[in-house]
Amino acid sequence: MSLGEILRSIFINIRENKTKVFLTTLGIIVGSLTIVLVMAIGNGSQASVEEQFKRLNVGTLYIMPAFGRKKASLKLGIDDMEAIAEEVASISKVSMVINGNANINFYGKSTSSFVTGVMADYNGINNLELEYGEFISEDHSNERFAVIGYELAKLLFEDEEISNPVGEKIIINGKRFEIIGVLKYLGNSERGFNPDEGVFIPYEVAQRYITGKNPGPMIMTLAKDINHIDSAIDEITTVLQKRYGDKSDQFMIRDAGSSLESARNSARTMTLMLLSVATVVLIVGGIGIMNVLFVSVKERTKEIGILKAIGARRKDILRIFLLEAIIISAIGGILGIILSMAAMPILNYFNVRAINTMFGYLLAFGFSVLIGTFFGYYPAAKAASLRPIDALNYE
Amino acid sequence: MNDNVIYMKDIEKSYKMGKNKLTVLKGISLEIKKGEFVAVLGPSGSGKSTLMNIIGCIDVADSGEYILSGQNIKAKNEDELAYIRNKEIGFIFQKFNLLSKYTAEHNVAFPLLLRGMNKREAHQKARKVLENVGLGDRINHKPLELSGGQQQRVSIARALIGEPNILLADEPTGALDTKTGAEILNMFVELNKQGNTIVMITHDLEVAKHAGRIINVVDGEILDR
Numbered sequence: 001m002s003l004g005e006i007l008r009s010i011f012i013n014i015r016e017n018k019t020k021v022f023l024t025t026l027g028i029i030v031g032s033l034t035i036v037l038v039m040a041i042g043n044g045s046q047a048s049v050e051e052q053f054k055r056l057n058v059g060t061l062y063i064m065p066a067f068g069r070k071k072a073s074l075k076l077g078i079d080d081m082e083a084i085a086e087e088v089a090s091i092s093k094v095s096m097v098i099n100g101n102a103n104i105n106f107y108g109k110s111t112s113s114f115v116t117g118v119m120a121d122y123n124g125i126n127n128l129e130l131e132y133g134e135f136i137s138e139d140h141s142n143e144r145f146a147v148i149g150y151e152l153a154k155l156l157f158e159d160e161e162i163s164n165p166v167g168e169k170i171i172i173n174g175k176r177f178e179i180i181g182v183l184k185y186l187g188n189s190e191r192g193f194n195p196d197e198g199v200f201i202p203y204e205v206a207q208r209y210i211t212g213k214n215p216g217p218m219i220m221t222l223a224k225d226i227n228h229i230d231s232a233i234d235e236i237t238t239v240l241q242k243r244y245g246d247k248s249d250q251f252m253i254r255d256a257g258s259s260l261e262s263a264r265n266s267a268r269t270m271t272l273m274l275l276s277v278a279t280v281v282l283i284v285g286g287i288g289i290m291n292v293l294f295v296s297v298k299e300r301t302k303e304i305g306i307l308k309a310i311g312a313r314r315k316d317i318l319r320i321f322l323l324e325a326i327i328i329s330a331i332g333g334i335l336g337i338i339l340s341m342a343a344m345p346i347l348n349y350f351n352v353r354a355i356n357t358m359f360g361y362l363l364a365f366g367f368s369v370l371i372g373t374f375f376g377y378y379p380a381a382k383a384a385s386l387r388p389i390d391a392l393n394y395e
Numbered sequence: 396m397n398d399n400v401i402y403m404k405d406i407e408k409s410y411k412m413g414k415n416k417l418t419v420l421k422g423i424s425l426e427i428k429k430g431e432f433v434a435v436l437g438p439s440g441s442g443k444s445t446l447m448n449i450i451g452c453i454d455v456a457d458s459g460e461y462i463l464s465g466q467n468i469k470a471k472n473e474d475e476l477a478y479i480r481n482k483e484i485g486f487i488f489q490k491f492n493l494l495s496k497y498t499a500e501h502n503v504a505f506p507l508l509l510r511g512m513n514k515r516e517a518h519q520k521a522r523k524v525l526e527n528v529g530l531g532d533r534i535n536h537k538p539l540e541l542s543g544g545q546q547q548r549v550s551i552a553r554a555l556i557g558e559p560n561i562l563l564a565d566e567p568t569g570a571l572d573t574k575t576g577a578e579i580l581n582m583f584v585e586l587n588k589q590g591n592t593i594v595m596i597t598h599d600l601e602v603a604k605h606a607g608r609i610i611n612v613v614d615g616e617i618l619d620r
Binding site: 001002004005008009012013016302303305306307308309310311312313314315316387388389392 | 448451453454473474477478480481482486492493494496497505506508509510511513514553557
């Protein structure tokens with residue numbers, strides 16, 4: 001029997017059993033939908049991670065007061081930074097960093113914002129780009145200059161129709177600061193705050209005016225390259241031990257590369273976990289197909305007998321049933337993919353970041369067909385192996 | 396012996412019924428020549444249906460020799476038997492055994508489609524055969540939209556389309572009223588006149604009388620006359 005004829009009889013059968021076929025397909029539809037969505041959500045979260053870290057140098061190192069077990073009594077200072085800059089050969093840039101909250105005023109407008117005191121190298125470590133003006137440089141250490149984030153600039157100046165606020169004066173915690181730069185829009189960031197809404201001022205100035213219960217200053221530095229991260233950590237540890245002895249354990253050193261790696265890993269782990277759930281759903285769907293096919297073989301036993309009596313070979317019967325299973329699951333796979341496209345706006349509505357990919361579609365489709373083939377084979381083989389006399393006499 | 400379409404020698408067949416062995420055919424020997432119209436007559440339980448299944452190659456004998464159109468059936472595997480059923484035998488069943496999802500034309504075309512003939516050719520031929528059995532206006536009806544007599548004509552058309560060596564009919568009038576049954580029997584007589592070899596299984600002597608020769612089967616044996 002030609003493939004065309006086999007397909008024709010399969011489609012006649014599907015047409016005559018629409019409801020049953022739909023119910024069979026349901027498991028596959030859900031399974032395929034799950035796979036596409038899981039892949040999409042996994043991609044979304046991985047993309048978020050990449051985006052958060054995209055401006056961060058992998059070689060970035062933080063030296064900060066250890067939080068947790070002990071209350072840190074020691075604070076890092078500029079002398080520590082200078083010692084590190086001098087003695088550690090594996091680093092290229094270094095900056096003090098101090099964080100705090102402050103009230104920002106511009107004429108009638110007032111907002112609370114995150115203020116970071118930094119040194120000139122900070123920009124080099126974090127790859128910040130400027131929309132207008134310039135970043136804080138070494139000459140500014142005692143100037144009341146401020147570089148503000150894109151969103152903050154918008155908030156403060158949009159209504160005043162000031163597009164380039166460089167040169168404007170804002171009030172930070174009661175002190176007048178001159179804006180010397182505006183950062184480009186960044187989007188999400190891993191830095192624990194959003195630079196788009198933040199303010200950067202010279203470190204020494206920040207120490208004077210911005211104080212609070214925040215953890216003490218930290219030192220941010222950049223390893224020469226990825227291969228120097230470990231040696232940089234070792235050397236910094238040595239410097240701290242030389243300076244503080246036993247108490248050097250009040251400080252800790254963190255590297256951005258490993259936090260990027262762990263964020264990537266957890267995104268990947270989540271994808272894998274969800275994917276295995278989707279696989280289970282598909283397998284359950286496959287078992288559903290197998291069940292329905294068994295029932296179908298039983299219901300169509302007489303038909304199989306007739307076909308065999310008029311000359312159908314085992315091969316013909318096997319193909320009819322197996323191809324039917326494959327076609328049904330392929331249809332289910334495609335319907336699942338279509339549904340997943342429809343589900344995207346819903347996910348977005350709930351702020352779940354999901355990115356559909358061709359790979360996700362292919363995976364879902366491939367898996368659906370594979371499941372259909374796998375679970376369709378046994379019932380099909382059973383149908384093919386029926387003895388014509390038994391099948392024909394089946395009532 | 397060369398013009399024998401069917402040659403059977405000492406055919407035996409038994410079934411297991413729990414612990415007991417039930418011997419249904421106890422050494423059947425028969426010959427049917429090309430162009431004959433033979434009725435196999437026997438009461439229910441005589442083994443005539445088993446005999447017909449073996450003749451039709453949908454069941455195989457336990458022992459004995461069966462040669463159909465010069466081919467030894469015992470040596471054939473399942474797929475070869477399927478090929479023989481398709482080529483050599485045209486089945487006509489008591490309950491028609493049409494495929495209910497397909498139109499009359501598609502049902503009739505099926506044996507040719509199974510041979511791999513293309514759809515257009517097979518359907519064209521099916522329409523012609525349906526016209527020959529008087530159903531030219533019913534080709535697109537599904538079996539359940541047809542009367543019993545019409546369904547049996549479709550099944551005769553299906554049996555004829557492959558130009559088999561034997562038409563094998565199992566109680567072809569069993570599900571029909573007397574008048575329709577008579578029409579079908581007359582059709583068989585006519586088909587026989589055109590040269591078709593017909594083997595008809597029946598329990599009804601009146602039906603069997605239409606045939607040129609009657610083989611009586613009682614208790615799994617052929618009754619000599």
